[in-house]
Structures are given as structure tokens and as C-alpha cells.
Amino acid sequence: MRRHVWAGLAENPLLPVEAVDRLLVMREPDLSLELAERTDLTERQVVVLAERGVAVAGGPVESGQLAVERIDPVQQPVAALALLRAGLAPVEWAHVLGERAELREELAGCRALPREVARRLAGDSDPAVPLALAEETDDPEIAALLAAHPSQHVRAELGFNRDVPPAVLADLINDRPPLVSCDVCVRHAVPWVHPPDCPDPECTLPGGAACDGSHQYARHTILRTALGNPAAPVAEVMRYLDAPSPFLREQLASRTDLPASAYAVLAAAPEIWVREPLASNPAIGEELLRHLAEDPSVEVRRSAAQHPLLPLDVLGRLCATDWLGPLLLPRIAAATPAELDALAGSANPELRRLTALRRDLPAPVRDRLADDAVAKVAAAVAPHPGLGEGQLRAMHRRHGRAVGAGIAANPDASTALLAELVRADHNVATLRALADHPAADGPTLTACLRDRRARRKAAAHPALPLAQLLPLLDDSDPATVQGAAANPVLPVAEMLRLMPPDGVS
Numbered sequence: 001m002r003r004h005v006w007a008g009l010a011e012n013p014l015l016p017v018e019a020v021d022r023l024l025v026m027r028e029p030d031l032s033l034e035l036a037e038r039t040d041l042t043e044r045q046v047v048v049l050a051e052r053g054v055a056v057a058g059g060p061v062e063s064g065q066l067a068v069e070r071i072d073p074v075q076q077p078v079a080a081l082a083l084l085r086a087g088l089a090p091v092e093w094a095h096v097l098g099e100r101a102e103l104r105e106e107l108a109g110c111r112a113l114p115r116e117v118a119r120r121l122a123g124d125s126d127p128a129v130p131l132a133l134a135e136e137t138d139d140p141e142i143a144a145l146l147a148a149h150p151s152q153h154v155r156a157e158l159g160f161n162r163d164v165p166p167a168v169l170a171d172l173i174n175d176r177p178p179l180v181s182c183d184v185c186v187r188h189a190v191p192w193v194h195p196p197d198c199p200d201p202e203c204t205l206p207g208g209a210a211c212d213g214s215h216q217y218a219r220h221t222i223l224r225t226a227l228g229n230p231a232a233p234v235a236e237v238m239r240y241l242d243a244p245s246p247f248l249r250e251q252l253a254s255r256t257d258l259p260a261s262a263y264a265v266l267a268a269a270p271e272i273w274v275r276e277p278l279a280s281n282p283a284i285g286e287e288l289l290r291h292l293a294e295d296p297s298v299e300v301r302r303s304a305a306q307h308p309l310l311p312l313d314v315l316g317r318l319c320a321t322d323w324l325g326p327l328l329l330p331r332i333a334a335a336t337p338a339e340l341d342a343l344a345g346s347a348n349p350e351l352r353r354l355t356a357l358r359r360d361l362p363a364p365v366r367d368r369l370a371d372d373a374v375a376k377v378a379a380a381v382a383p384h385p386g387l388g389e390g391q392l393r394a395m396h397r398r399h400g401r402a403v404g405a406g407i408a409a410n411p412d413a414s415t416a417l418l419a420e421l422v423r424a425d426h427n428v429a430t431l432r433a434l435a436d437h438p439a440a441d442g443p444t445l446t447a448c449l450r451d452r453r454a455r456r457k458a459a460a461h462p463a464l465p466l467a468q469l470l471p472l473l474d475d476s477d478p479a480t481v482q483g484a485a486a487n488p489v490l491p492v493a494e495m496l497r498l499m500p501p502d503g504v505s
Contacts, residue, residue, distance in 0.1 A: 003028070004478040005498050008485025010034035015495055017042060022499050024048060032056045039063050043070070050079035054106050057082030077103060085110050101126075108132035118142045122149070130154045138163035147171045152182050152218035159225025169232040172222055182218035184211035220245060227251040238262060246271040256283035263288055272297045279303035290314055298322055305329055312339065319350040328357040340365045349374040356380035370395055375402035382406025389414055401425050408433035415439045422447040428454065436461060442468075452477060459483035466491075473498070 009015055010023055011034050020038070023031060024045060032052045035041070036059030041049070046065045050057035060066035061082050073080035073093045077100050083089035084097065085106070094117045097107050107113075108121045109132045121133050122145050134146045134157040143164045146154055148171075158164055159172050170176075183205060184192055191212040194205050209217045226232055227240060228251035237255065240248045241262055246269065252258065253266050254277045263284045269275055278284065279292040280303045293304040293314045304310065305318050308330040315331060318324065332354055335343065343355040344365045353376050355361075356369045361384060369381040370391050378395050381387075382403050392407050404426045407413055418437055421430055422444050428451045434440055435448040435457035442465040448454040449468060458464055459472045460483035472484035484490070485498065 002498075002500070003031075004481040005473060005485045006500060007031055007034050008482035008487075009495055009498060011037070011482075011486035012488060012490065012495065013038075013040075014488045014490075014492065016492060019495060019499055020045060026500060027052070029053070029056075033059070036060055039065070041065055047071075047076065047079065050082060051076055052078070054078060054082045054085065058086075061086045061088065073097060081106055081110075087111065104129045105132050109136050111136060111138060113137075113139075115139060115141065119145065122146055127151060127153070131157050134158040135161060137161065140165045140168070143168045144171070148177050150180060152179060152215070152222060155179075156222045156225045159222055159229055162229065162231065164229065164231060166231050166233045169226050169229055170236050172226040173232065173236045175219060175222075179215045179218060182211055182215035184209050184217060185213070185215065220248070223248055224251055228254060230255065230257070234258065241265055246274050249274045250277060253278040254281060256281060258283070260285060260288075267292060272299055275300045276303045280306040282308050286311065293318055305331075307331065308334060312343070315354075316346065316348055316351050319354060320348055324350075324354060326357070328359075329354055332358055337362050337365075344368050349377055352377045353380045356384075359384055367391070373398075375399040379403045379406040383409040383411075385411055387412065389417055392417060393420075396421070396424070401427050401430065404430035405433045408437060411438075413437065413439060415441050415444075419444050432457070452480075456480050456483055460487050462487060462489050464489065470494070 006023060006026065007030060009019065010031055020035065020041065023035060032049055033056055036049050036056045041060065046060045047070070050060055050066050057066060057079050066079060066083065068083050068089050071079045071083060073096045077097055080089060080093050081097055081103055084093050091112055091114055094107060094110065094113050097103050098117050098120060104121060104124055104126065105128045108129050118133060118137065118139060119142070122130050122142060124130060130146060130149055130151065131154050133142065134154045137143055137146065143158060146158050147168045149155055155172055159169065193210040194207060196207065211217060224247055227237055227248055234257055237252060238258070241252060243249055249266060249269060250273050252262070253274050263278060266274055266278050267288055275292060275295060275297065276299050279295070279300050289304060289307055289310065292300055295301050301318055301322055302324060305315065305324045306329065310331040332343070340355060340361060343351055346352055352369060352372060356377050357380050363386065366381060366384050366386060369377055370387055372378050378399050379402055382392065382395060383406050387410060392410060392413060395403050396407055404421050408418060408421055408430050418434055418440050421434065431448045431451045431454040434444055435454040440461065441463055445458045445461050445464045446468050448458040456477065456479045459480045464487065466489060469484055469487055469489060472480055475481050
């Protein structure tokens with residue numbers, strides 16, 4: 001558990017500089033990541049940390065503590081790479097860094113590489129290097145080179161890349177140039193199909209992998225990525241509208257550039273996972289949307305509820321039969337003041353609850369929902385900024401513990417009101433919302449320690465009394481220990497006492 005204490009101390013904003021040095025000696029990856037997020041590091045500490053990995057160096061780069069003029073790409077290649085990935089270093093550094101085999105995978109993930117360097121990376125013998133390049137390149141010539149790569153994985157990764165030109169995606173779709181091998185045929189004589197009860201415990205091939213000499217499984221994988229790419233040419237994509245594989249048609253269902261006739265075909269698909277993404281596709285027309293909102297599948301109907309242009313009468317019918325979740329729906333987020341007023345006056349309490357989830361309601365609509373007689377509606381609007389203390393107290397008198405968590409999440413709730421929530425009948429959801437409220441006081445936070453999840457938040461709260469904070473450093477829950485050690489209330493003397501002994505690394 002000491003490791004979690006040290007990780008928390010690494011986050012503590014009041015940790016003295018000499019204590020940072022003692023943690024720096026540990027050289028643990030997770031601890032280094034925590035230290036790298038600090039904004040009070042000395043120049044020496046920044047340079048030491050920056051050489052512990054690109055991810056670690058990312059913190060000082062983002063905060064501006066790692067300056068390009070302080071770094072020599074030959075002597076400090078990791079720090080140099082972090083700056084290059086952030087677009088803050090001269091692109092010429094890529095030539096120097098490309099000589100370091102251990103850095104080439106990370107280097108391949110940089111944008112705007114010199115073309116000569118990118119060509120070398122595309123042909124690297126480590127398969128992870130061209131794979132990383134395929135994920136990030138925005139150079140049309142390099143993308144075309146990778147589309148001809150012998151690895152099915154590189155081609156598939158390229159299919160995901162939104163910066164790949166349409167012509168290159170067309171090559172991927174049409175298998176130009178053809179794959180000459182795949183993961184299956186390099187391991188097994190063809191034809192071969194991965195058995196559902198594969199007896200080989202060392203086998204890493206996915207279920208369904210097969211090759212009859214045409215590398216069909218690998219081709220299918222590449223097609224799935226390329227067909228879903230918005231830049232793929234519509235004419236090429238449309239050839240797969242009637243594909244036997246529903247996984248290919250699923251990719252088409254999310255595209256917003258197909259003709260209406262194509263969406264009608266997809267809506268008739270027998271597979272739920274084709275109709276589900278289609279139902280929330282903003283490009284489908286109202287008639288088709290209304291049809292999908294009455295789909296036999298609840299998953300498809302819930303997807304239709306996510307459509308940004310869903311007619312409100314359809315939404316009303318949907319929420320009368322289906323639970324549409326705790327998050328704000330796009331259509332309600334886009335509703336006009338007049339529509340919000342109508343929604344707040346609906347006879348359907350579920351429609352009112354969904355409206356109450358919006359956090360920029362006009363004051364009259366907000367206040368109307370705060371007075372709602374149905375607890376779930378009031379609970380949904382309770383966190384809304386701008387509600388007065390009198391309104392929150394009236395809501396609590398009317399609905400009790402059912403609205404406690406919502407009130408506890410309201411940014412305008414006072415210290416006194418939060419304390420009353422603890423003294424009243426409450427549930428653990430209320431404690432969890434109270435535990436990180438900025439206005440919570442010591443007694444309120446002490447009450448939150450009763451619940452494990454609330455205790456994790458309360459441990460890091462600066463208003464937690466020291467007498468309650470110190471025992472949390474020995475809590476059985478690692479997250480609570482780390483939060484307590486990160487609490488700025490912790491005395492410096494206590495921080496130093498918790499430091500690792502000299503010589504520990």
C-alpha cells in the first residue's frame with residue numbers, strides 16, 4: 001500500500017521540491033507519470049522525467065515545462081520525440097530519431113514526418129512500426145505505399161485512418177495490389193477454417209478466421225475498416241449494400257453520404273446490429289426514422305431516440321414504452337424554448353424527466369420542473385444551476401431521499417443544505433455526490449466516509465478534517481489511500497515521513 005501513498009504524494013500540490021527528488025529516485029513508471037503532471041518541477045527534474053518515456057514526457061511538454069531549446073535529440077532522444085509528437089520540434093529531428101530502433105514505433109505515430117523517414121518506417125522489419133504509421137499518416141504518397149503493404153493488419157489499420165485519400169481507400173476495398181498471404185495461410189495449409197473448439201492452446205487466431213487461398217478472412221477485416229471510413233468513395237461502398245456479411249453492411253449503416261434508397265435497403269436488414277446504427281444516422285429521412293422508432297428491437301428503438309432530428313411526438317411514444325437512459329438526448333439538447341416549454345408540460349413524466357436533464361433550461365421551464373410532483377423529474381432537474389436554496393429545500397421536503405443525490409450535485413447548494421442532506425434520510429448515492437462537492441464541510445465529509453466509493457472522493461477533499469484524513473492513509477482501499485496522500489491538507493512533516501526510505505528504488 002506504500003506505493004499508493006507515494007503515488008498520491010506525487011499528485012499533492014504542496015509536496016516540497018526535495019520530496020519530489022526522493023520520489024524521482026524510484027523510477028517507477030506509474031509514479032513517473034504522476035510526477036510528470038506537476039507544474040512546479042525544476043528544470044533538472046523535467047529533463048530526468050522526460051527521458052523515462054514519451055508518455056511521461058507528455059506532461060511537461062503539455063505544460064510548457066519541456067522547452068525545445070533545452071533538448072539535444074542525440075543526447076535526449078525520448079524528450080525530443082515527445083516534442084516532435086507534439087509538433088513543437090524541428091521535423092529534421094526525425095532523421096536522428098529514426099536511427100534509434102527502440103523509438104521507431106513511437107516515431108511512426110508522429111504527424112508531418114519527412115517523407116524519406118516515413119518511407120523507411122513503412123518498410124521497417126518490426127510490424128508494429130508500419131502499423132503505427134498507418135494509424136497516423138496524413139501523407140497521400142505514404143498512405144498509397146501502406147495500402148500495398150504485405151501485412152493485413154497494416155492495411156486494416158490504414159482503413160481506419162480518416163486522412164487517407166479516397167483513391168487509396170478504393171485500393172483497399174478492391175484489394176489492389178492483392179494480398180499474397182494472411183495470418184491463416186502462413187500458419188496452416190489451405191483450405192483451413194478455425195474450429196470453434198480449437199484444440200491448440202497456443203493458437204492466437206480469432207474465431208472465424210479462415211483461408212481458402214483467397215485470404216477471405218483478412219480481406220473481410222480490411223473491408224470492414226475501409227467501408228466505415230467516411231472518405232471511402234460512395235460508388236465503391238455501394239457495391240456492398242447487399243453483401244452477405246452483416247458486419248460489412250453495419251459499416252454502411254453509419255455512413256451519412258448514401259442515397260435514400262440505400263438506407264431503405266439497410267432498414268430491412270434482418271440483423272439488429274445493422275438497423276441499430278442506422279436508426280441514429282442523421283442522414284436518414286423522417287419516414288424511415290419513424291419506421292425504425294417502431295422496430296421490434298428495443299436496441300434499435302433506443303438508437304432512434306438518439307437521432308438529432310427525432311420528431312417530438314415519436315420521442316413521446318418511445319419514452320412511454322422504453323427506458324431511454326440517464327443522459328441528455330440530442331433532440332432535447334437542440335429543442336427550442338417553445339419546445340422545451342411544451343415538453344415540460346407533457347402529461348408523460350418520462351418525457352419531463354428527459355427534458356429536466358438539460359442544464360441550460362430557460363428559468364421558467366427549470367422552475368416548473370423543480371416543482372414537479374413526480375420524484376424522478378425533480379431528481380433530474382435538481383443539479384441544474386440557478387435553482388435557489390428555497391427551491392432545493394422545498395424539493396427535498398416533497399420527495400426526500402429520492403432527490404438527495406441530485407441536490408447534492410447542484411453547484412449552488414450551500415454548506416448548510418449539504419449538511420442537512422446527511423442528517424436526513426439519505427442513500428449512498430447522496431453520499432457519493434456530497435463527497436466531492438466544493439461546499440461540503442468537515443462533518444458532512446466525515447459522514448461520507450461510511451461508504452467505500454464516497455470515501456475515495458472525500459479522502460482528497462481539502463475540507464476533510466485532519467483527524468479523519470490521517471487514518472485513511474492506512475485504508476484497505478488503494479484509491480482511498482492515494483486520494484488521502486494527495487490531499488493538500490496533509491502537513492508537510494507528514495508527507496516527508498511517508499517518503500520512501502533513502503536507497504529504495
